[in-house]
Amino acid sequence: MDEQPPWNVMVATCPSRTSLARIANKWTAMTVIALSEGRLRFGEIRKAVDGISGKVLAETLRDLERDGIVSRTAYDQMPPRVEYELTALGRTLQEPLAALGRWAETHIVEVESARAAYDEKSAQADAAMS
Amino acid sequence: MDEQPPWNVMVATCPSRTSLARIANKWTAMTVIALSEGRLRFGEIRKAVDGISGKVLAETLRDLERDGIVSRTAYDQMPPRVEYELTALGRTLQEPLAALGRWAETHIVEVESARAAYDEKSAQADAAMS
């Protein structure tokens, strides 16, 4: 009954590509992974996503909130307290992005050895030209 | 027996993060998705990944080859003929990246409605300040 959706990320003008561009992004992936632990404050996320700047995290969270992946709760306090958590939609994205993180971790040894081999081969090729 | 690897993408200096940065990328995702069909020529990939420039595709493929995800076969012909295909390592990445593409396609309707709601709310907030 359900026919395949007409959306196709491989088509440049398909709206779904704007969504792919957002989620296929290292900051998005790490932010969502951090929020898999549950509801977190801005500063806690920033600590979890080691190396992210305040500006980039604010932008990432704003974009994720706009896309309905993260919800933002601001408490009217001084100093401010703002908490973020994954929405129901965001939780459907949690596992796919976590899988990417796991892939990077489990295959980094293979990747680094491939890099070393490639760089070695390139160096030889360069030397042969001289 | 197998202890958890010491790699952690959430740590800025962990080598696995360089790998995450490469795979959590829209061009990488679409290129790998294109190569899921099998062995393809440069021009065929370029056609499949609609909108990618020749320069960016060449760089993406070179990076993927360096990381051991894609293999490159150049035939000594004129005009040149170069074919690319996923390696065994690359095929382990195929499903996680395909999942991202499917997520973008399946949820774009929800995402777009979230965006509309967010933009509407922002517009109201802006108007209230005047």
Place this chain on the structure above:
DNA sequence: CTGCATCCTTAATGATACTG
């Protein structure tokens, strides 16, 4: 503390021309 605004620097991308 949480952001936003600003300025600045760097990286990514695009357009074009050119070579094997």
Place this chain on the structure above:
DNA sequence: CAGTATCATTAAGGATGCAG
């Protein structure tokens, strides 16, 4: 055809200061 090289443009990212 499959690149590479160059240049121009744009986007991403970092640093700082400041307001709520």
